[in-house]
Amino acid sequence: MKKEETEKILALLKSEGKRLTSKRALVYQVIQESESHLPAEEIYLRAKAIDPNISLSTVYRTLNILKELGLVRELHLDEEHHHYELVGGTAHYHMICSQCGKVEEFKSKLVERLTEELEKNYGFETKSIHIDFIGLCANCRSKT
Amino acid sequence: MKKEETEKILALLKSEGKRLTSKRALVYQVIQESESHLPAEEIYLRAKAIDPNISLSTVYRTLNILKELGLVRELHLDEEHHHYELVGGTAHYHMICSQCGKVEEFKSKLVERLTEELEKNYGFETKSIHIDFIGLCANCRSKT
DNA sequence: GTCTCTGCAAACTGTTTGCAGGTAC
DNA sequence: GTACCTGCAAACAGTTTGCAGAGAC
Numbered sequence: 403m404k405k406e407e408t409e410k411i412l413a414l415l416k417s418e419g420k421r422l423t424s425k426r427a428l429v430y431q432v433i434q435e436s437e438s439h440l441p442a443e444e445i446y447l448r449a450k451a452i453d454p455n456i457s458l459s460t461v462y463r464t465l466n467i468l469k470e471l472g473l474v475r476e477l478h479l480d481e482e483h484h485h486y487e488l489v490g491g492t493a494h495y496h497m498i499c500s501q502c503g504k505v506e507e508f509k510s511k512l513v514e515r516l517t518e519e520l521e522k523n524y525g526f527e528t529k530s531i532h533i534d535f536i537g538l539c540a541n542c543r544s545k546t
Numbered sequence: 547m548k549k550e551e552t553e554k555i556l557a558l559l560k561s562e563g564k565r566l567t568s569k570r571a572l573v574y575q576v577i578q579e580s581e582s583h584l585p586a587e588e589i590y591l592r593a594k595a596i597d598p599n600i601s602l603s604t605v606y607r608t609l610n611i612l613k614e615l616g617l618v619r620e621l622h623l624d625e626e627h628h629h630y631e632l633v634g635g636t637a638h639y640h641m642i643c644s645q646c647g648k649v650e651e652f653k654s655k656l657v658e659r660l661t662e663e664l665e666k667n668y669g670f671e672t673k674s675i676h677i678d679f680i681g682l683c684a685n686c687r688s689k690t
Numbered sequence: 691g692t693c694t695c696t697g698c699a700a701a702c703t704g705t706t707t708g709c710a711g712g713t714a715c
Numbered sequence: 716g717t718a719c720c721t722g723c724a725a726a727c728a729g730t731t732t733g734c735a736g737a738g739a740c
Contacts (some may be wrong), residue, residue: 421714421719442704457722462705478622480676481702482730499669508668512660519654524684525684526650527643532624534676535661540669565694565739586729602698606730627706627729 407434414471425449425456429464430473433484439477439485439505479505495533501542558615571592571601573608574617583621583629583649597681622651639677645686 411430412422432448433440440448446461462535465486467472480498494507513531520526538546555574556566576592577594585593592607609630612618621629624642638651657675664670682690 423714423720425721459603460721478624480622497664497668500673506668506670508664510660510663512656512663516654516656516660519656520641520652520679523639524650524652525687526679527682528679529644529681531680532676532678535664535670535672536675537673538671543669543671547738567695569696604696658740
């Protein structure tokens with residue numbers, strides 16, 4: 403993990419009277435390196451591969467802290483468990499293939515226009531947006 | 547529940563070798579009358595008010611069947627439990643107020659345009675769409 | 691009469707929490 | 716040295732399931 407990032411997180415944690423520990427840095431690193439959304443269990447396994455002492459509770463506790471600090475976002479995809487991804491980077495949304503389960507990301511200017519529309523028509527002030535399209539990916543379509 | 551609806555459901559159930567029972571009709575009726583998405587627990591409570599003998603397991607079993615038959619949709623809003631709503635009716639999406647928890651529905655032509663865009667750019671064939679805007683509703687905004 | 695449904699309680703999965711020892715600062 | 720952090724096991728919430736009796740067809 404780069405030094406500037408460590409310091410950003412350290413500052414955030416300190417402002418809440420919390421500490422930066424090796425486990426917390428590890429969890430953050432795993433999420434960051436995946437470049438995609440991961441379920442807690444998977445984060446745990448990847449972290450454990452690096453530090454075999456880490457426990458699942460710590461992963462969950464850390465995820466909740468990172469969530470509170472606004473560093474990590476919790477996704478509710480169409481499954482029974484949650485997924486986590488880094489906040490920051492450009493906003494993006496998901497196309498989920500119901501056949502093979504693959505999750506692709508997309509972005510579109512239309513979403514901004516939709517946000518403006520909701521503001522105008524309903525007076526709604528948007529803070530975050532979740533969009534999931536469920537269907538068939540190009541790959542699975544061509545197989546049919 | 548109207549006769550034509552009963553018959554639609556009866557036919558669907560029969561085609562799967564299943565039966566139309568009073569409990570199943572009741573669960574369907576509760577969802578239908580709510581005109582909105584309900585968590586399983588709430589469906590259970592409302593059904594129980596009408597038929598005190600119904601159990602939570604039956605509600606869950608029925609929800610799963612209605613889901614398989616394509617009559618009911620399961621939503622993954624930003625909470626720990628699922629919500630259910632009737633399929634059919636016009637497509638709509640959700641604005642969730644993070645302050646008071648109110649869920650409003652909206653629809654927009656922009657969503658269709660987005661669907662076309664994904665088809666064109668990624669070859670993705672959309673079957674269903676979930677959109678949640680999280681933020682402040684007009685009411686909570688004016689209180690600040 | 692047969693085969694499906696149901697209620698009950700027990701199991702299961704994902705997540706949270708209490709506690710005693712360990713560690714950052 | 717003092718909080719805070721951690722692993723462990725136990726608790727928890729939402730959901731599913733096995734079983735024996737009840738009910739649809």
